[in-house]
Amino acid sequence: DAGITQSPRHKVTETGTPVTLRCHQTENHRYMYWYRQDPGHGLRLIHYSYGVKDTDKGEVSDGYSVSRSKTEDFLLTLESATSSQTSVYFCAISGASGSTEAFFGQGTRLTVV
Amino acid sequence: QQPVQSPQAVILREGEDAVINCSSSKALYSVHWYRQKHGEAPVFLMILLKGGEQKGHEKISASFNEKKQQSSLYLTASQLSYSGTYFCGTRGLYDYKLSFGAGTTVTVRA
Numbered sequence: 001d002a003g004i005t006q007s008p009r010h011k012v013t014e015t016g017t018p019v020t021l022r023c024h025q026t027e028n029h030r031y032m033y034w035y036r037q038d039p040g041h042g043l044r045l046i047h048y049s050y051g052v053k054d055t056d057k058g059e060v061s062d063g064y065s066v067s068r069s070k071t072e073d074f075l076l077t078l079e080s081a082t083s084s085q086t087s088v089y090f091c092a093i094s095g096a097s098g099s100t101e102a103f104f105g106q107g108t109r110l111t112v113v
Numbered sequence: 114q115q116p117v118q119s120p121q122a123v124i125l126r127e128g129e130d131a132v133i134n135c136s137s138s139k140a141l142y143s144v145h146w147y148r149q150k151h152g153e154a155p156v157f158l159m160i161l162l163k164g165g166e167q168k169g170h171e172k173i174s175a176s177f178n179e180k181k182q183q184s185s186l187y188l189t190a191s192q193l194s195y196s197g198t199y200f201c202g203t204r205g206l207y208d209y210k211l212s213f214g215a216g217t218t219v220t221v222r223a
Contacts (some may be wrong), residue, residue, distance in 0.1 A: 042215035050209045095131055099162050104154040
């Protein structure tokens with residue numbers, strides 16, 4: 001199994017509070033992605049990174065920010081959590097070539113109350 | 114932009130076949146297929162590359178029409194273990210994004 005760990009695995013937080021989710025990899029892969037999964041919407045890309053300090057927006061980036069100061073860590077921050085951000089968040093990693101598969105973390109279930 | 118998958122759901126009996134389609138509005142470098150079981154992370158099935166190369170780990174086949182930016186996943190002689198939600202992921206020629214569709218839920222019954 002690819003070395004990718006998400007933390008925390010579960011979190012309940014209050015509306016308006018900031019929240020940071022962490023994705024840690026031991027594979028030295030270049031690309032890292034954050035997705036949210038909601039019923040009927042599949043996996044929607046929030047932000048992604050193509051190298052240290054190189055990040056870009058995905059399809060649903062409003063209300064989220066990311067940082068990647070080291071190859072192995074990709075942080076997702078909800079600046080002021082809202083109930084609409086209640087979701088399951090997945091991190092994924094893939095190698096340098098577009099011909100390599102992506103590996104997913106086990107997911108973080110976030111509930112905003 | 115998310116690729117579009119169809120159908121949304123399909124119910125099969127063991128041994129039956131099914132096709133899942135995926136289409137994109139942008140020029141693609143690769144198409145990825147994943148399967149997700151309930152409560153688990155998506156797991157890689159297959160990748161199809163521009164130029165025809167195909168890599169997979171299971172006995173599930175797929176095709177990629179580069180001109181139409183469409184891909185199809187073929188489930189043949191389905192087994193109970195094929196049940197799950199299938200996602201196609203697309204990677205463009207000119208960006209690093211890996212975008213996924215809304216998924217197709219496959220239920221295989223005995």
